[in-house]
Amino acid sequence: MAETKEKCIFCRIANGGDDTTRILDDRDNLVIFKDIRPATDHHYLVVPKSHMEDAKHLSSKDIPLVEKLVSHGQEFLEEQGADVSDVRMGFHWPPFHTVSHLHLHVISPQREMGWIAKRHFQTRLVVVQNPRLGHEATQGTWLIQLS
Ligand SMILES: [Zn+2]
Numbered sequence: 001m002a003e004t005k006e007k008c009i010f011c012r013i014a015n016g017g018d019d020t021t022r023i024l025d026d027r028d029n030l031v032i033f034k035d036i037r038p039a040t041d042h043h044y045l046v047v048p049k050s051h052m053e054d055a056k057h058l059s060s061k062d063i064p065l066v067e068k069l070v071s072h073g074q075e076f077l078e079e080q081g082a083d084v085s086d087v088r089m090g091f092h093w094p095p096f097h098t099v100s101h102l103h104l105h106v107i108s109p110q111r112e113m114g115w116i117a118k119r120h121f122q123t124r125l126v127v128v129q130n131p132r133l134g135h136e137a138t139q140g141t142w143l144i145q146l147s
């Protein structure tokens with residue numbers, strides 16, 4: 001049984017307790033479901049079943065988890081026939097998130113994102129490229145800091 005937090009909506013969804021959300025994928029203690037307000041045709045959330053706080057709480061011991069979230073997100077996009085060459089992936093950086101349960105946004109294709117969504121998911125997401133690189137900002141892209 002995953003470690004869950006009472007009243008956390010993502011804990012409930014990830015563990016099958018929410019009838020209105022369709023779990024699209026369930027493997028390796030992670031689930032994938034569609035964003036409630038999708039920015040493109042393929043906008044999913046990859047969510048650990050266990051409750052984890054936001055990306056700010058990640059540390060270097062979580063690198064395998066981050067890599068797993070990213071690789072599952074990529075695999076899932078491929079399975080859905082999404083354009084995997086034009087993907088935006090990232091975590092919210094506090095205080096900008098609506099649900100305080102770690103979730104990776106996976107959005108494809110970026111070119112179909114409207115400007116509001118682009119802005120929202122640029123300034124409010126820590127974009128994952130290579131989690132091992134540490135923190136570095138290049139052209140509005142934030143790499144996640146794992147210290
Ligand atoms: Zn939770």
Ligand SMILES: [Zn+2]
Binds near residue numbers: 092
């Ligand atoms: Zn979110």
